[in-house]
Each structure stands twice: as structure tokens, then as C-alpha cells.
Amino acid sequence: MLTKFAVKNYRGFSDRIEWDLSNPSNYTFNTFAIKDGIVKNGIIYGPNGSGKSNLALALFDIILHLTQKSRNQHQMDTIINVYHPNDLMSFEYTFRFGQNAIEYYYSKDLLGIVKEKLILDGEVLFNLENNTLYIESDEFPMAEDIKKQLANSSNKVSILGYLWSVYPLTSVHPLKKMKEFVDGMLLFWNHEERGFAGLEDGISYIEEYIISNKLIDDFSQFLKSISNQDFKFKTANAGDKQLICDIGDGVPFSKIRSTGTSSLTLLYFWSQKMSKATFVMIDEFDAFYHFDLSFKVCQKLFSYANQIFVTSHNTYLMTNDLLRPDCNFIINKSQIKSLNLCTEKELRWGNNIEKMYRGNAFEI
Numbered sequence: 001m002l003t004k005f006a007v008k009n010y011r012g013f014s015d016r017i018e019w020d021l022s023n024p025s026n027y028t029f030n031t032f033a034i035k036d037g038i039v040k041n042g043i044i045y046g047p048n049g050s051g052k053s054n055l056a057l058a059l060f061d062i063i064l065h066l067t068q069k070s071r072n073q074h075q076m077d078t079i080i081n082v083y084h085p086n087d088l089m090s091f092e093y094t095f096r097f098g099q100n101a102i103e104y105y106y107s108k109d110l111l112g113i114v115k116e117k118l119i120l121d122g123e124v125l126f127n128l129e130n131n132t133l134y135i136e137s138d139e140f141p142m143a144e145d146i147k148k149q150l151a152n153s154s155n156k157v158s159i160l161g162y163l164w165s166v167y168p169l170t171s172v173h174p175l176k177k178m179k180e181f182v183d184g185m186l187l188f189w190n191h192e193e194r195g196f197a198g199l200e201d202g203i204s205y206i207e208e209y210i211i212s213n214k215l216i217d218d219f220s221q222f223l224k225s226i227s228n229q230d231f232k233f234k235t236a237n238a239g240d241k242q243l244i245c246d247i248g249d250g251v252p253f254s255k256i257r258s259t260g261t262s263s264l265t266l267l268y269f270w271s272q273k274m275s276k277a278t279f280v281m282i283d284e285f286d287a288f289y290h291f292d293l294s295f296k297v298c299q300k301l302f303s304y305a306n307q308i309f310v311t312s313h314n315t316y317l318m319t320n321d322l323l324r325p326d327c328n329f330i331i332n333k334s335q336i337k338s339l340n341l342c343t344e345k346e347l348r349w350g351n352n353i354e355k356m357y358r359g360n361a362f363e364i
Contacts, residue, residue, distance in 0.1 A: 004094035112156030184278030
């Protein structure tokens with residue numbers, strides 16, 4: 001699981017910002033949101049321009065050089081902070097797998113990785129800095145000429161990626177578990193346009209996917225259960241690429257669904273793949289939802305076993321009926337903190353934390 005992430009000099013983050021999931025409070029309610037002492041589920045709130053989307057993109061930068069999974073153009077655009085264009089972008093990840101802790105650091109410019117270090121259970125496994133690679137682990141024997149080639153590679157290859165590709169690892173090895181975790185990371189959104197990064201190797205067409213996997217009835221039941229919309233679809237034939245509503249001679253689903261229903265369709269598609277995901281982030285997940293629908297969607301999302309976080313402006317979700325204060329985060333001014341760390345007051349089950357938030361009771 002991911003326990004901590006920090007980034008500096010990336011997009012709007014001129015200063016270092018750290019998101020810590022490793023120190024939940026001792027609340028006795030909604031314990032499903034905590035797993036093995038790590039925050040498993042959460043919602044990130046913040047004013048427009050505070051950095052919610054940038055935090056999500058920064059967190060998923062790791063898939064660009066460690067996986068072959070799909071990436072989005074938003075990630076590939078010029079991303080160095082405009083006030084420090086000559087400084088490196090720095091990324092820090094901490095993972096925990098059972099009793100093993102992995103700290104992974106890298107810094108890069110627009111061309112690729114310049115510095116890279118991995119610490120396993122307190123021991124430095126490798127360190128790349130100043131065009132010099134240090135690696136002395138017996139697990140990864142490497143000739144000095146290979147080290148020099150890697151350290152001075154013109155394509156700035158990731159040392160961790162190289163180790164994963166060259167050295168066989170057992171299924172229980174911490175680095176193997178880290179690879180599986182990173183391969184399973186998923187970010188998606190439905191703003192002015194849809195987009196995603198991670199988990200999948202290519203693009204799928206949602207309605208075609210539903211039809212080809214014989215999920216039409218299941219999708220109809222999903223819409224009914226979560227939004228009380230009663231869509232009846234015609235039986236699809238082999239090779240059909242769009243859902244047809246059973247109205248008159250048939251009406252394409254895409255012609256009559258609302259923007260919110262379109263967003264639910266995207267959610268349904270990814271929910272079919274949640275079993276493969278390890279860490280999921282959905283940016284502005286409820287941009288087109290009724291407030292009550294947002295609550296129901298969160299309940300469904302947080303019932304999965306994997307780490308799942310969403311960003312939102314909807315303070316109706318800021319309630320102990322859904323999560324708990326240490327799982328609601330505020331991001332602003334290059335800081336991100338849980339609600340319980342934004343006030344000196346002791347927050348209890350009976351507190352109306354939404355009312356407190358609107359009354360400026362939380363400072364960051």
C-alpha cells in the first residue's frame with residue numbers, strides 16, 4: 001500500500017507538498033477506511049486551483065517510467081513549475097507491503113530521470129546521483145562497466161525499471177510486490193473530456209466492452225441500484241458497438257443519457273476492472289452528480305478492498321456517516337492535511353464536520 005507521497009517543483013507545486021497516509025487517528029467508527037494502519041479511503045477537498053488535479057497527476061508520474069501502461073497527454077505536457085524552470089522535479093514514494101517498507105525517490109528534468117534512489121527496510125539498495133550509480137546488493141550483482149553505462153545512459157533509463165526487467169524476483173520479494181502495485185495503479189476523470197492513466201495497456205470503448213462481455217443486464221441493474229434510473233436495452237447482436245434503449249424502434253443510449261449518467265457509465269466500466277487495481281484515484285469524481293448520488297457512489301467505491309481516493313468540491317460528503325475526520329483531506333497553499341490535523345478541537349462522531357468546515361473551523 002502507498003503510505004506517503006511528496007512532490008516538489010511540479011506544475012503548481014513550487015514548494016514541497018507531502019501527503020501522509022501512514023498516521024491515522026484512533027477513531028472507532030468507519031474502520032473499513034483504515035487497513036493495516038494505513039488510510040485506505042479518502043476524499044480530498046480544496047478551492048479551485050488549490051492543486052487537487054495536479055496532486056493526482058504528480059502521484060501517477062511513477063507509471064511513466066516504470067510501466068508500459070496507458071498514459072495521458074496531460075501527464076506528458078510541460079510540467080516543471082514555471083517559477084523554477086531550471087530546477088529538477090522531485091518525487092518521493094513510500095510503500096508498505098507486509099513488514100517491508102520501500103522508499104523510492106527520483107528527480108528528473110524534461111528529458112528524464114537524473115537522480116534515483118531506493119531504500120528497502122532502511123538499507124539503500126541503489127543510488128543514482130551525479131552520473132554515478134551505487135549498488136552493492138548481492139541480489140543484483142552488476143559489473144562496473146554496466147553501472148557506468150546505466151549512470152550515463154543518454155535515454156536516462158530508470159535503474160529500478162532495469163532491475164525489474166533483468167533480475168528475476170520471487171513472488172514474495174518486496175520489489176516484486178512494488179511492481180505489481182505500480183502496474184495496478186489507476187487514475188481517471190470525466191471533466192470537459194475523459195481521460196485515464198495506468199492499469200490498462202490500451203483504450204477500450206465502453207459500450208462495446210459492455211456488449212462484448214455480456215454485461216448489458218448487469219449495467220442496467222447498476223444504474224437502477226445506484227441512481228434509480230430504469231433503462232431497458234435491446235438485445236445486442238454480435239459485433240454491435242452501441243447500446244440501444246428499448247424505446248419504440250430503438251434509441252441509442254448515447255443520445256438520451258444525461259451528463260451524470262454518462263459519468264456513471266464510465267464508473268461502471270472501471271468498476272469491472274477494480275479487482276486488478278491496487279491504488280485508484282478519481283479526480284472530480286462527482287462533477288456531474290446529484291449530491292445524494294455522490295454519497296452512494298462513495299459507499300460503493302469504498303467497499304472495495306484496494307486503496308481508493310477521490311477529489312471533490314461536494315461538502316455534503318464531509319460527514320462521519322460516510323468516512324471519518326482522518327480520511328477527509330484539505331489541500332491548499334502547498335499543504336494537504338486531514339481534518340483532525342487542521343484543528344485543535346477533538347473531533348467526535350457527533351460533530352457536524354461539514355458545518356465546521358463551512359464555518360472556517362479548519363486551518364491549513
